[in-house]
Amino acid sequence: MQILQGCASFSSMRALSFLFLTLCLPAWGQNRIGTGAVEALYRQHCMSCHGENLTGGLGASLLDPSAWEVVGKRSGFIEYVQAGDSETGMPSFGESLSVPEIRSLQIYIDEMRQKSDRAAGLSTVVKAGEIYSAGGYRFRLEPVITGLTLPWSINFLSSTQALITERQGQLRFWSEGQLSQPIAGTPEVATRGQGGLLEVAAHPNYSENGWIYLGYSAAAASDSNYSMTKIVRGRVVDQRWQDEEVIFEVPAELHRSSGVHFGTRFVFQDGYLYFSIGDRGAQDQAQDLTRPNGKIHRIHDDGRVPRDNPFVETADAYPSIWTYGNRNAQGLDAHPETGVIFESEHGPRGGDEINRIQRGRNYGWPVITYGMNYNGKPITGQTAAPGMEQPLHYWTPSIAVCGIDFYEGDQFPAWKHNLFAGGLASQELHRLVITENSVVSDEVILQGEGRVRDVATGPDGYLYLVLNGPDRVVRLVPIQE
Numbered sequence: 001m002q003i004l005q006g007c008a009s010f011s012s013m014r015a016l017s018f019l020f021l022t023l024c025l026p027a028w029g030q031n032r033i034g035t036g037a038v039e040a041l042y043r044q045h046c047m048s049c050h051g052e053n054l055t056g057g058l059g060a061s062l063l064d065p066s067a068w069e070v071v072g073k074r075s076g077f078i079e080y081v082q083a084g085d086s087e088t089g090m091p092s093f094g095e096s097l098s099v100p101e102i103r104s105l106q107i108y109i110d111e112m113r114q115k116s117d118r119a120a121g122l123s124t125v126v127k128a129g130e131i132y133s134a135g136g137y138r139f140r141l142e143p144v145i146t147g148l149t150l151p152w153s154i155n156f157l158s159s160t161q162a163l164i165t166e167r168q169g170q171l172r173f174w175s176e177g178q179l180s181q182p183i184a185g186t187p188e189v190a191t192r193g194q195g196g197l198l199e200v201a202a203h204p205n206y207s208e209n210g211w212i213y214l215g216y217s218a219a220a221a222s223d224s225n226y227s228m229t230k231i232v233r234g235r236v237v238d239q240r241w242q243d244e245e246v247i248f249e250v251p252a253e254l255h256r257s258s259g260v261h262f263g264t265r266f267v268f269q270d271g272y273l274y275f276s277i278g279d280r281g282a283q284d285q286a287q288d289l290t291r292p293n294g295k296i297h298r299i300h301d302d303g304r305v306p307r308d309n310p311f312v313e314t315a316d317a318y319p320s321i322w323t324y325g326n327r328n329a330q331g332l333d334a335h336p337e338t339g340v341i342f343e344s345e346h347g348p349r350g351g352d353e354i355n356r357i358q359r360g361r362n363y364g365w366p367v368i369t370y371g372m373n374y375n376g377k378p379i380t381g382q383t384a385a386p387g388m389e390q391p392l393h394y395w396t397p398s399i400a401v402c403g404i405d406f407y408e409g410d411q412f413p414a415w416k417h418n419l420f421a422g423g424l425a426s427q428e429l430h431r432l433v434i435t436e437n438s439v440v441s442d443e444v445i446l447q448g449e450g451r452v453r454d455v456a457t458g459p460d461g462y463l464y465l466v467l468n469g470p471d472r473v474v475r476l477v478p479i480q481e
Contacts, residue, residue: 031425032349033111033397036376038104045093046105054112059089062109063116077106078381099381104372107350111397125447131479134445135431136414138479141449144464145174145473151466152453153265153403154473155201159459163212164466164473167196171214171241174473185241186234190219190227193259199275201266203233203301210235211301213247215264215275219255226255228292229262229277231303247273247303248320250292256280261293265332265403267341273301274341274357278328283366286325289317294365296329296343296357298322310360325363325388331404331455332357336417340437342392344404344421347371348379350396354404354421355389356437364388370396393432393439399423403454409461411478420463422452429455429465449474 043052049059060067075083081102084092093102117123126133130140145151150167157163161175169189170182189197195217203211211233218230234244261278268274279286279294286294289311297320299305311317331344341357351371355363368382370391384390395401402422407415419432419439429446432439446452450467458464462475 032374032376033115034108036374038108038372038376038378041097041101041376042105042108045097054109054116063113078102081105098378100378101381103381103383104376104378107370107372107396108376110350114397123447124444132446135412135418135443137412138481139412139476140479141446141474142477143472144475145179146471147179148172148471148473150196150468151471151473152197153199153201154454154456154464154466156456156459156464157202157206163200163202165197165200165214167191167198169197169216171197171200171212171236173236180239183236183239183241187214187216187218187230187232187241187244189216190224191217192227195227195259195262198229198262198264199266201268204268212236213266213273215266217262218249220252222252223255226252226257227259228255228280229264229275231264231273231275245303247301248275248297248299250318254292256282256293258282261328261346263326263329265329267332267334268301269334269339269341271301272298272306274298274322274332276326276329276332276343278346279326279365283327286327286365287362287367289314289321289324292318292320294324294326295321296323296326296332322359323357323361323363325365325367326355327365327369330402331421333404333406333419335434336406336408342404342406342419342434344401345391346401347394347396347398349374349376350398352395352398352401353391354393354401354419354432354439355391358389361389362387363391370394371398392434392437393442398425399428399430400425400451402452403456403466405455405457405463407463408457409463411461412463412476415463420455422455422465424451424453424468427451446476 050062051057054062082094084090132139152167153165155163164172171186173180197216199215201213213233215231217227220226228250231248232244232246234241258281260281263276263278266275276296277293285291299320305319311321312319328346329343334341343355343357345353348371351369368385368388370383372378400423402424404421407418421430427448428444429452431443431445433441450469453468454466456464464475466473
């Protein structure tokens with residue numbers, strides 16, 4: 001990625017560069033593959049044996065899967081590089097490379113293997129013309145809604161009506177195949193960077209109470225340069241937002257100037273609302289219980305804090321916290337049978353995660369991670385630590401994981417209760433099979449149709465995707481044999 005140049009002044013250049021940076025951060029893990037400090041580290045310590053392009057020389061090719069039957073077979077990668085191996089001719093690097101540096105090299109190798117596979121045209125996605133074949137089905141993409149600008153979230157009210165947010169601040173209805181004009185009077189949003197109007201969801205008893213919930217980035221009243229995730233609810237009457245109530249907001253002193261990592265997805269369950277706030281670019285605050293960012297929260301659906309939340313009695317802890325150490329949760333959904341809540345979480349450069357969300361648990365960021373910094377420098381050498389949860393599944397390199405959905409329809413019976421996860425930078429849709437809280441398979445079933453922002457099962461049983469670039473809503477339609 002190149003930062004914008006040639007601005008009229010330093011201040012305007014800095015502002016535009018910051019805006020460009022924050023808009024593109026979710027894609028950095030893909031866009032910066034094979035670059036940065038880790039590339040220099042590889043050239044200094046590894047290239048003489050394994051070649052400039054990792055294809056081998058004195059040592060084996062690091063791009064050949066068969067080579068990994070030997071490399072690190074008797075120990076983990078870090079231990080193997082530290083200690084060396086006389087049988088394979090691997091020298092010891094324990095004195096010259098730190099554990100975090102070795103970990104970053106491992107990520108770099110994973111990145112370069114992906115880059116090599118893509119250059120060779122290797123893909124698990126099978127497409128003939130407009131027909132995809134995956135997961136035991138043949139299907140096509142059917143356009144459903146166009147005329148959108150950066151759609152972020154979709155929530156179905158019925159088989160013919162849905163709510164849709166556009167990140168710049170518009171809430172729209174889609175009804176009987178028609179897209180409404182933006183609803184008047186919705187909250188003002190702070191659209192800098194990744195901020196804007198994000199999640200929308202109707203209350204489970206919407207047909208009775210009419211409540212619609214919005215999650216968005218809101219500027220601090222005292223200084224519009226600072227913002228934080230906020231949640232309100234209201235009703236739409238005659239195309240106008242009314243009866244607004246604040247469900248969640250934080251004091252001005254806890255807002256941040258960063259334009260990244262607002263999180264925000266919703267799960268309603270048993271009268272509670274679960275939602276996410278990203279670390280807001282302050283990674284260490286994800287471990288700080290006095291801060292709301294880098295957390296999953298749980299409140300009553302009217303905004304009250306439950307008395308049985310895990311940190312209500314902890315001195316100075318933010319009382320709505322349900323879990324912590326979450327970098328930037330971009331997807332939340334509950335398993336339709338067990339009720340267990342699952343989360344998709346952006347890693348940095350590598351280390352996107354699927355997590356099983358459990359009361360009071362610490363998910364590790366940034367103490368442990370399967371990723372590294374965007375500039376190729378290591379964050380930590382630790383991928384595990386006592387008292388910190390392991391992801392059920394992770395992607396290194398990153399896919400820029402976003403919205404998730406447990407499929408509940410009947411159009412694809414074999415996919416019932418599989419978890420579908422969208423990728424932004426990778427432009428992929430993944431189908432994860434989960435058995436007894438373990439991910440047993442991960443299949444890419446769609447690729448190259450746009451950035452997959454949100455995934456939802458429609459009341460008609462089709463699987464719907466919210467796509468950016470081009471901006472539209474589509475659905476997967478099975479081909480009847």
